Amino acid sequence: MKIESQAASDATLTFTAAELRILNNAMNEALEALAADADEFSTRMGASVGEVEALLVAVNAVVRHLN
DSSP states (O other): EHHHHHHHHSSEEOOOOOHHHHHHHHHHHHHHHHHTTTHHHHHSSSHEEEEEEEEHHHHHHHHTTOO
């Protein structure tokens, strides 16, 4: 991962294909393991099930276009 820019409320990062796959798989596993209990999920992840699902969809779309 390379940090391109960083501010108080956002950052621009560059990930390798392998790093994106790791993030994709980690979010998928977290959803499978914890999503049944939304409160536990949000406590552990710091985000709601819906927020992580939306991020997973976006990351998965990128991963599908990588070699």
